[in-house]
Amino acid sequence: MENVFKQLFYWMPFLFGIGFIAPLIAQTMNLWHWQAPFGLSNIGFGLIIGGAWGLQTVIRGRWV
Amino acid sequence: MLEDPKLDHGAIKAPVEPALYEPALDTGGTPALPLGRSDGLDRHTRRDLRKEEIEIARQFHGGRMWPYAVAAFGCFALWVSFFPLAIMGYLNLPLACLISCVIATGGYVTSHEAMHSNIARKGEKLRWLNEAVGAVSTIPIVFPFSMARIMHLEHHYHCNDPLKDPDYTDEAPNWWMAIYKTWYNRQPGVDGSIHHYKRILLEMGTPEAKRALKETMLLQLFFMAVLFTMSWNGYAIEAALLWWLPRHVGLSYIRFYLSWAPHHPREGKTGRYENTNLFKSKLGHVMSMGMQYHIIHHMYPGIPNHRTKHAYYAMRHILEARGVDVSPLPAVKGN
Numbered sequence: 001m002e003n004v005f006k007q008l009f010y011w012m013p014f015l016f017g018i019g020f021i022a023p024l025i026a027q028t029m030n031l032w033h034w035q036a037p038f039g040l041s042n043i044g045f046g047l048i049i050g051g052a053w054g055l056q057t058v059i060r061g062r063w064v
Numbered sequence: 065m066l067e068d069p070k071l072d073h074g075a076i077k078a079p080v081e082p083a084l085y086e087p088a089l090d091t092g093g094t095p096a097l098p099l100g101r102s103d104g105l106d107r108h109t110r111r112d113l114r115k116e117e118i119e120i121a122r123q124f125h126g127g128r129m130w131p132y133a134v135a136a137f138g139c140f141a142l143w144v145s146f147f148p149l150a151i152m153g154y155l156n157l158p159l160a161c162l163i164s165c166v167i168a169t170g171g172y173v174t175s176h177e178a179m180h181s182n183i184a185r186k187g188e189k190l191r192w193l194n195e196a197v198g199a200v201s202t203i204p205i206v207f208p209f210s211m212a213r214i215m216h217l218e219h220h221y222h223c224n225d226p227l228k229d230p231d232y233t234d235e236a237p238n239w240w241m242a243i244y245k246t247w248y249n250r251q252p253g254v255d256g257s258i259h260h261y262k263r264i265l266l267e268m269g270t271p272e273a274k275r276a277l278k279e280t281m282l283l284q285l286f287f288m289a290v291l292f293t294m295s296w297n298g299y300a301i302e303a304a305l306l307w308w309l310p311r312h313v314g315l316s317y318i319r320f321y322l323s324w325a326p327h328h329p330r331e332g333k334t335g336r337y338e339n340t341n342l343f344k345s346k347l348g349h350v351m352s353m354g355m356q357y358h359i360i361h362h363m364y365p366g367i368p369n370h371r372t373k374h375a376y377y378a379m380r381h382i383l384e385a386r387g388v389d390v391s392p393l394p395a396v397k398g399n
Binding site: 005008009012013015016019020022023024026027028031057058060061062063 | 281288295
């Protein structure tokens, strides 16, 4: 059980990226009437940015 | 090296080893045992000053503590009410965000009183209130009371000790680096802030420490669950402005004003009268949450936050005599 939680917190930045940053990006774009590039939906765009950002944070240990 | 002129140098074959103690070489430099900074007072004067200090401090202990409880529960209820109101669209979000930042930051002050059992001590009738105030106050910054109390008391026991003071990681050479560090220390791969606390608790291994770790984990998971659920149901902006952003603003403000400002520079300053600074805050007494007089809190944690200012002016002459730099906060006429 302890290992499960350790893994969960290890991957938390990635989960945060797709669980919070992605919809936040999409909803902010919707609010300001912005369109995602390359024909992507706003949530698809948010998932790419949020997921990639979270993943690099897991690897580097820093958000920026 | 000192040499005896009567000795025949040619007759000495064995290498000369330095004596363990050479009185002639003793220039009165650094002592073998650190004796601490001298305040130039003899022990009788120090004892008399301490007696007077205790006598003054006694007058400022206790007092009305119910406003802390009212503030803690009132602010918490207000903050919780923002969530359904925001979802129903009855809320001015920027204003609610600002108020949430104030609640997240100010919550530490009420929790801090509970950490020192200033609302009610163990065995007293209102002990439950002390614990409840502590528990609700730091939920907005996702910092459980059990962890906050253990870490804060460790900070008091080992103030400015680079290895034992849990808040030592907040040290920075100047104010803008200190603000940057409040953010940097929260990065997932950095051993600062709450990550540092978790490691210390793990090393402590006591039942209280284990409980604090468990509660931290649960509160962090709850925070994430709320953010994710709200976000994927169309309320990501509301979640960001009511909890995520206020938490970060609150944590940075607290780290800066309650940890860096009153203890900088930390290096080597572990004595009772030197581990905390007096400083003049540009944001004033209320906005700095009374931290200008934090030295009084470190000397007498039982004096509530709102009385440290008055206690300082009452014992300012003692602090001055003990070598504290009191120039940033001059005496007020009549004191």
